[in-house]
Amino acid sequence: MDNPKKRHWALTVYLVLATAILSLTFIAYRYIGTSTAYIQKFSNAPSWALPALRYLCLFHIVCLSAIFRWKKWGYWGAITASVLSVIINIVIEGKLENLAGLIGIAILYGVLQIGGERKGWTQLA
Numbered sequence: 001m002d003n004p005k006k007r008h009w010a011l012t013v014y015l016v017l018a019t020a021i022l023s024l025t026f027i028a029y030r031y032i033g034t035s036t037a038y039i040q041k042f043s044n045a046p047s048w049a050l051p052a053l054r055y056l057c058l059f060h061i062v063c064l065s066a067i068f069r070w071k072k073w074g075y076w077g078a079i080t081a082s083v084l085s086v087i088i089n090i091v092i093e094g095k096l097e098n099l100a101g102l103i104g105i106a107i108l109y110g111v112l113q114i115g116g117e118r119k120g121w122t123q124l125a
Helices: 009-032 036-041 049-068 072-093 096-113
Strands: none
Touching (some): 009 049, 009 096, 049 072
């Protein structure tokens, strides 16, 4: 008989909240690029940057869904999406403060490591 995988509650909360926030960000990016404030503030930003960020949100959501389904590639994809998002934000703003966006990687790694027998990392396939 198969032993069903059990997810730690903190991992579940993280995955649900991160997916919700990324979904809202995906929707918001649709309207941000046409706002006058954005155009004035980031007039030197490349035209591909905002659409790239938007679709990175979508990719990140797919990766978090994969983690929810116990797929290890979702973790690596989420890291890739985070790193690329930080790089694009640095290109747009030219500020290294955007490196703070990498904190999400540490949080995801942390919630995958907690839980004893419910530890997410060892259950990823």
